[in-house]
Amino acid sequence: MAAISMFPLQAHSSIELPSLLPTPPMGFNNWSRFMCDLNETLFTETADAMVSNGLLSAGYNRINIDDCWMAYSRSPDGSLQWNTTKFPHGIPWLAEYVKTRGFHLGIYEDSGNMTCGGYPGSYEHEETDAQTFASWGIDYLKLDGCNVYATDDRTLEEEYKHRYGHWHSILANMTHPLIFSESAPAYFAGTPNNTNWYTVMDWVPIYGELARHSTDILVYSGAGSAWDSIMVNYNYNTLLARYQQPGYFNDPDFLIPDHPGLTGDEKRSHFALWASFSAPLIISAYIPALSTEEIVYLSNRALIAVDQDALAQQATLASRDETLDVLTRSLANGDRLLTVLNRGNTSVKAEIPVSWLGLGIDENTDGCVYSAQDLWDGSFREISGRVEVELDTHATAVFRISLPEGCRTVVPTGIVFNTASGNCLTAGENSTVAFETCQGQGSQIWQVEASGTISPLSRAGMCLTAGGESVSLQGCASGSKDQGWTYAVSGNLKNEATGGCLTEGVLQMKTCLDERNEQVFGLPSGVDVS
The missing domain is CATH 3.20.20.70 (Aldolase class I)
Known part of the structure; x- marks a missing residue:
């Protein structure tokens, strides 16, 4: 993109x-x-x-x-x-x-x-x-x-x-x-x-x-x-x-x-x-x-x-379920912000339901050790894998994750959701995709590459693909226009091959209209906007 x-x-x-x-x-x-x-x-x-x-x-x-x-x-x-x-x-x-x-x-x-x-x-x-x-x-x-x-x-x-x-x-x-x-x-x-x-x-x-x-x-x-x-x-x-x-x-x-x-x-x-x-x-x-x-x-x-960070990037939803919102964004010095809100009415003690990869961080880089600062008390800790949080009702945890030199590969990652219904794009069985209630699961967390491909974390090597009016998951193919998407300031996800826009409902491609509810989507922070 x-x-x-x-x-x-x-x-x-x-x-x-x-x-x-x-x-x-x-x-x-x-x-x-x-x-x-x-x-x-x-x-x-x-x-x-x-x-x-x-x-x-x-x-x-x-x-x-x-x-x-x-x-x-x-x-x-x-x-x-x-x-x-x-x-x-x-x-x-x-x-x-x-x-x-x-x-x-x-x-x-x-x-x-x-x-x-x-x-x-x-x-x-x-x-x-x-x-x-x-x-x-x-x-x-x-x-x-x-x-x-x-x-x-x-x-x-x-x-x-x-x-x-x-x-x-x-x-x-x-x-x-x-x-x-x-x-x-x-x-x-x-x-x-x-x-x-x-x-x-x-x-x-x-x-x-x-x-x-x-x-x-x-x-x-x-x-x-x-x-x-x-x-x-x-x-x-x-x-x-x-x-x-x-x-x-x-x-x-x-x-x-x-x-x-x-x-x-x-x-x-x-x-x-x-x-x-x-x-x-x-x-x-x-x-x-x-x-x-x-x-x-x-x-x-x-x-x-x-x-006040100079990048001015707005945190976006990496994951959402009935209780927890997980938000991420990048900071100007290369650090990554992680914010976790307990929207629920009871206390929670849980691991954040997304991996490093789900936070946009490349977890496969050899020799990378990440540290996180708790921005409430200033404490630091080395972390690997998932981050544990313990939150009272309506409390929020905020961490600043330091990415060492050579370990700063960040890919915009998070939910793709319809801004009218709030439903999350979900990778289903076989090649199916649908919009469903957000449940904080890996099938609802997507990576958006600079090339314009959109891939679910739960299905490695699979990309969101348009074919005529249909939308499915197919094996990622370099340079494939039917897997190339552009994100407009209007919130439209437009396919390079069909020229149509992703549309919620019976999930399909339709003619791009004037910011109709079914065609406006929220994507992860860091995705280029055209």
Whole structure:
């Protein structure tokens, strides 16, 4: 699968010019914890606390203001005004206050004519608002998507693309472009047909540096399970790894470390999973009151190093069953990350249900001895074969596996799953293949070679093969086009011989359509995307 750029070069295209945001942002946002209950003091106290408790030195250097900071009307010249009761010294004063303490200030607006909270939106004021924010010392914009509607000329998806594209053009012409956080995909998530959601996801990496792709994480005062909310956004993020590259990051929303509905293990899992994804680490909590234990895990430098790794690869599923998710990815220095989540409601003590080969590591290289660092306690151990884990309910283990020089052969390996149904591609008896419930077995773990072949671990020497409309396992033949597959940013697996796309259902090849549910797949990290 030869590497091909996902998108054409753009002046502000973050994946083509990733220097604006080469690693995911870290910092604070008020929304999940305080919503519209915000004021100047909240942000000054937060900045001071982040200096004193070590969060700033750990890398959390952004203070972002969310909705409800504005006056209800614009000034006579059309520019935005801050609420002078909430911000008596003004936003420029606050920007300077946090800057002198080592932070950057970010702000919120909406692409509609009103924000979600009913304040003035940016629609038809985009140039003025961009200039205003820059003049105030702002360098980060979260642009929401409330109050956007289809028009006679454009569908709803096209209207979002038009408005966010317009903002992209404005930012591209600024001397110092603002970091652009897009919320457009969130307004298309959760529907029975994912086509429009993926269509929006296709263009957001062109226009900005990160995109909030799904539902809001549960707010502090909200009803329901905070852990369930985290798992919803976690699962959304597992569907989108193909979009992430240095300069653009999938955003599964805020960290909520002081939410009263979370156990200690759930809080640590939330942080570890987001770090494994190289996701933005934006805390929404009352920072001055965070416990020592919460500060310790949020400041875990080994996990932050994973999150901020220059390769920016998102961890993907190496294996999944009814209880355990096993995720892997490569790191810039050649190490391999292994993350294991216990989704179940009871403790587990087990060997990880995949071998070295299942983690993408060549286990047959003579003389190779691998060591793994537990990123929670920093301990090292030499390991061979399978890794043992003991996890309480909703706990997560994270290991950084060091691959010695000469032992760094890594092949993208993991499950191939349909992102709508969640079913895993499964090698059956004889030459059969099918999509079945993911059960963490070897017949559902696949290696994707650079040549474009896809092979199950359970059937050495066999390759996924297209023949007309049928799909089967056949003996691997070098250069065989019917065994050559390309993986598109659309999530399609296209066969070189037939030109058709793998389709779930009665597993077969069909004409490639516009990101229909049956044709969008998640593949292991490290697979080239065309």
